[in-house]
Amino acid sequence: xxxxxxxxxxxxxxxxxxxxLREVEQPVIHITLQADERRLxxxxxxAAVLGIGRSKLYELIxxxxxxxxxxxxxxxxxxxxxxxxxxxxxxxxxPPGR
Numbered sequence: 845x846x847x848x849x850x851x852x853x854x855x856x857x858x859x860x861x862x863x864x865l866r867e868v869e870q871p872v873i874h875i876t877l878q879a880d881e882r883r884l885x886x887x888x889x890x891a892a893v894l895g896i897g898r899s900k901l902y903e904l905i906x907x908x909x910x911x912x913x914x915x916x917x918x919x920x921x922x923x924x925x926x927x928x929x930x931x932x933x934x935x936x937x938x939p940p941g942r
Contacts, residue, residue, distance in 0.1 A: 883923055884913065890921035894929075904929070
């Protein structure tokens with residue numbers, strides 16, 4: 845395997861005098877991030893973007909804190925509605941003593 849980084853792991857047994865060394869190959873992981881061009885999210889996606897559960901998102905929608913659009917029977921959350929909601933949140937306090 846090309847582009848691998850060998851690691852040295854120490855495996856120890858319960859007996860203090862017996863130690864074995866072996867080399868293990870670490871797989872190479874490539875991650876590609878792509879910009880999300882969507883303008884509308886479904887409820888599950890919007891909740892994931894906000895880091896909350898679906899039930900909490902439905903509570904915020906019912907309270908009028910996050911607006912939605914309906915396309916037929918589908919309930920969608922516009923990206924702008926998420927941005928507006930985040931802009932209304934109070935800033936989190938910093939660490940004490942600063």
